[in-house]
Amino acid sequence: MEDEPHGVHDFVYDPRNANVLISVNGELKHRDEATVSVFDSGYLLGDGVWEGLRVKNGGVAFLDEHLKRLYAGAKTIDMDIGLSKEDLTQRLFDCLKAQDMNDGVHIRLMVTRGIKKTPYQGPRFTITKPTIVIIPEYKAPVPEVIEKGLSLFTVHIRRTGPAEQDQKLNSHSKLNCILACIQADKAGADEGLMLDADGFVATCNSTHFFIVRDGEVWTSPPDYCLGGITRGNIIRVCEEAGITVREKRFSLFDVYSADEAFVTGTFAGVTPVREVDGRTIEHVGGPMAKRITGLYQDLVARSLTPIK
Template identity: 35%
Template sequence: MGLIIYLNGQYVPEEQAVVSVFDHGLLYGDGIFEGIRAYYNHVFKLEEHLVRLYESARSLGLNIPISKAEMEEVVLETCRRNNLKDAYIRLVVTRGRGDLGLDPRNCPTPTIFCIAASIQLYPDELYERGMELVTVPTRRNLTEASNPQIKSLNYLNNIFAKMEASLMGAPEGLLLNQEGYVAEATGDNIFIIKNGVLITPPPFAGILVGVTRNTIMQIAREKGMPVEEKLFTRHAIYTADECFLTGTAAEAIPVVKLDGREIGSGRPGEMTWELIRAFRELTKVDGPLIFKD
């Protein structure tokens, strides 16, 4: 049995969930999205995801025709219709149907759809032994061009980097910004730990400010761990004590090698695992309930 998809005010079988070939989300990548997780009957950090969705829309000049409260119910009801208490949710808003020109003024009505399904980005053993990164040739988008803080449908920058990492035999790639500072991975934020301090690139380095990133930083502060957002180069990763990535799909995953160089002991670090365990505990209680009974 297929999935039930929310599409423009209706819940329809996936085979009926179709958009126009004139939709500017398809033609030009003109739209935004959020990847959201549900755990243990809770939609994790839903409010934070919706805030970012609506901020991305405002930055694009895209008017979402329903309120955040209504959008929250869309997400919850999509999970209910698919009888899912644990899920990966993809919420998408496009500019909508227009013509073959670029002008968004010719797209009067945005397209909204929501998918709730399952996802496993990396195998379990990769979390246990840690993953390897490689630095890819593609640089992160300029903030003055296509700002990475907008979670847009135009994902070619990330896709190019993912292709390059795969061609080099690595599961994930590291993107630098135009100045050569560390930005992020193809779909995740990056953290290092050095002398007990948790360090991550600041938003102006050219990153998407991740919901999981912010959650990990909050957990670290609550544990009394110093947290710094500052620019750093690959040298800081090569010489770090520990390293890990964060993202909605990946959650938090240890990194043990970059460009063939072992990081720290070459094994997932204790402080990393302390943060991962605390994050996993938080997923059991945070967020609105899907099923109230």
């Protein structure tokens, strides 16, 4: 019997998570008691924006970049978060300090438009301030997943462009990614590889995708993918280290014959890919991926905003 798929977001079980406190509009509640209204915009419509953040060695990685993306997303959907970046940062820190959570933590920071007086999409039916939820959990990637590498399956669900729903918007509405994830699961793969409207490689359903060819690192242009914080920082460390990195369109032809492939994301950083659509990638966790992983980890260490 074949192994069950293990995606890049699988994590090592940690019993401490059973009693974490969740911040719901500034109030700390045990995870079993942390709830939002059934009339909340996020529940009714997926109307909101969110960020995933990492805590390491007493600080939050790339905090300014994440908050910049969060507030840009909120402005895009014409939503006033109701807190300044400084006040939201302090609320985040207060949640962490109350539980002495300072290392090995992953945070989901979510902001929805708030509670509605009736189930309808119009923002004018919202009767409260935005709902702000902060979920911190102790999470570490499964080592075996990193060592073995991921299997990807190219799904038929396409990434939309700005004319449909701009992928730069990190919204709660992720149904296209969920459908891609389901198709990959059904195919026995760990993650879905998604194409753009013209059939070029765009990104994965929950991570960004890179290939290595002839000593160069390639990733898709940002037109059909989220403006990933980790993606941008991988490009940055490559440029700083003199590694040729290209944001360019490429097809599955280039993927199947790549020397290396890997995905990136806030949770696991850099994760190798071992196969795509049954085609074996030549070097899994090869020299380029290892070098970039080291460069990225150094950058993370320099990026930390101390919890205070």
